[in-house]
Amino acid sequence: MSGGPVPGVVAEVHVWGVDRVLPALGRMATGRRALRDVPGLRFAKLLGTGSARTFTPRDADPHHWALLTVWDGADAADAWAASPLLRSWSASSHEQLRVRMRPLGSRGRWSGVDPFGGAVTSSDDRWTGPVAAVTRARLRPTRALSFWRAVPPVVTDLAGSPGLRLAVGVGEAPVGLQGTFSIWDSAAALVDFAYRRPAHRAAVEQTEPSRWYAEELFARLAVLEVEGTYEGRTP
Numbered sequence: 001m002s003g004g005p006v007p008g009v010v011a012e013v014h015v016w017g018v019d020r021v022l023p024a025l026g027r028m029a030t031g032r033r034a035l036r037d038v039p040g041l042r043f044a045k046l047l048g049t050g051s052a053r054t055f056t057p058r059d060a061d062p063h064h065w066a067l068l069t070v071w072d073g074a075d076a077a078d079a080w081a082a083s084p085l086l087r088s089w090s091a092s093s094h095e096q097l098r099v100r101m102r103p104l105g106s107r108g109r110w111s112g113v114d115p116f117g118g119a120v121t122s123s124d125d126r127w128t129g130p131v132a133a134v135t136r137a138r139l140r141p142t143r144a145l146s147f148w149r150a151v152p153p154v155v156t157d158l159a160g161s162p163g164l165r166l167a168v169g170v171g172e173a174p175v176g177l178q179g180t181f182s183i184w185d186s187a188a189a190l191v192d193f194a195y196r197r198p199a200h201r202a203a204v205e206q207t208e209p210s211r212w213y214a215e216e217l218f219a220r221l222a223v224l225e226v227e228g229t230y231e232g233r234t235p
Contacts, residue, residue: 008073009042009117011101011221013066013132013181014086015049015168015230016093021062027088028065034085035069040076043115044069050169059169064230065089066170066181068134070103070115097228097235099183101132106219110136116219130165130223131187133194136179138215163189166235183223183235190220 018024028046035044047066050059067089071077077100080086090096103116104127116134163185171178184190226234 009070009103010074010077010224011068011070011103011116012077013068013097013099013101013134014089015064015066015097016089017064017095017230018093019063020092023092024062024065027085027092031067031085034083038080038083040072041080042070042072043110043113045110045172047170047172050171061169064168066168068115068170068181074100095229095232097230098225099132099223099227100225101221101223104131104187104220104222106134106217108217109215110217112215114217116221127187127222129186131184131190132221132223133182133184133190134179134217134219134221136170136217139178161189161193164193166230168230179217183226187220 016024028048031046035041035046038044045068047068049061049064049066051061069077069080071080106114106116108114165183165185167180167182169178170181182190184193228234
């Protein structure tokens with residue numbers, strides 16, 4: 001899709017902190033069935049999480065798991081809030097974070113589709129509140145080592161970026177399918193990191209000639225609601 005975000009669409013990210021890993025793995029395995037044919041659900045991914053320090057399996061955090069959903073509207077998202085899948089995760093978690101967002105724009109694909117509805121337009125600049133960013137990439141196996149060598153300066157820069165409230169690594173698998181979910185004080189803070197910080201700018205410039213990705217996505221979203229905690233704090 002193109003031409004700007006779809007009116008009314010909302011996205012949510014849930015992150016659950018769990019003490020027992022094996023039951024969480026079971027819910028990950030069975031949860032995909034519960035996401036089929038849900039009214040109003042446009043896109044959904046159950047995700048593992050990590051520290052986003054190296055984008056290698058060393059980052060994996062088996063005590064935090066995530067779900068990204070994209071809905072036709074807030075009513076559909078609200079109706080699903082009492083679903084058995086969400087109840088099972090909530091009952092088994094010692095903490096949980098929910099972030100509701102409105103897509104401002106996106107480019108690229110995730111599993112062959114654009115979940116968020118299209119390219120950024122000038123009208124999106126009117127949002128003045130906090131923003132979230134979702135990135136996701138499918139690495140080419142032959143280019144993975146080159147990518148991992150380029151990551152450390154970017155990760156160091158991200159951790160110290162002004163305006164960053166939260167950064168979590170996310171992915172469908174420990175290797176090759178990697179991304180981030182981050183929350184920022186403002187669009188200006190996100191843009192400053194993405195396009196003005198030297199380490200990230202250098203990595204962006206390397207992306208095309210290095211041919212790291214077989215598929216990639218970047219999305220920017222307005223943060224509407226934040227509930228709960230991640231690692232003991234509300235971002």
